[in-house]
Amino acid sequence: MDLLLWRHAEAVDGTPDHARELTPRGIKQAQRIADWLKRNRPQRLKVMVSPTVRTRQTAEAFTDDFEIVSALGPERTVADILAATGWPDASGACLIVGHQPTLGRIAALLLSGTEADWTVKKGGLWWFTNRVRNGETQTVLRTVIANDLLDK
Structure with missing residues (x-):
């Protein structure tokens, strides 16, 4: 199984937390990673996102084909997220768009x-x-991509 963890891009400050939208900078950040994913995505990729606005907007830079999963919300635990993805036994690949500190x-x-x-x-x-x-059983880190290191 492949597991991709994508932290949502920069969002505005404010409340309610779940309604925070991406900033203009965040929209550019999301698009840079989305462009990289479009070129390098694993086959049979399932995309799952937290129910927050900022995670949905981040995912939308890559695809409209994603599932909103409450177990990925900002208040959820590592165990909640891993259970939702089926890690490590599920087949294929899963992209999670979520939050710190859980990711x-x-x-x-x-x-x-x-x-x-x-x-x-x-x-x-x-x-x-x-x-x-x-x-x-081995876990292998395939890549880490810092947004600011991609072409602008």
């Missing part, structure tokens, strides 16, 4: 075996693969 905690868990407060930058993408080698 950073998932990245830490997958790479170190322990949840920790790692940071996924706004608009950033982390791509993991799960495989079995010699009877041992």
Whole structure:
């Protein structure tokens, strides 16, 4: 299984939290990652997004074919999100558009075996693969993309 974690792009400050929209900068951030994904996406990619406006707007830069999943909301846990994706046993690939600090905690868990407060930058993408080698399950980090390093 492939698991892609995409943190929503920059959003305006304010309340209610779930209604915050992307800033003009955030729209550009989302489009840069979306352009990269269009060229490099894994096959059989399922896209799941948090129910917030900013995550839906981020995903819309890439596709209109996504599922809004309440288990991906900003108040949800690592266990909630991993269960919603089927990691590590599901087939195919799943792109999650979600929030900090949970995405950073998932990245830490997958790479170190322990949840920790790692940071996924706004608009950033982390791509993991799960495989079995010699009877041992392995998590492989395929790429990390910081939005500000892509062509503008």
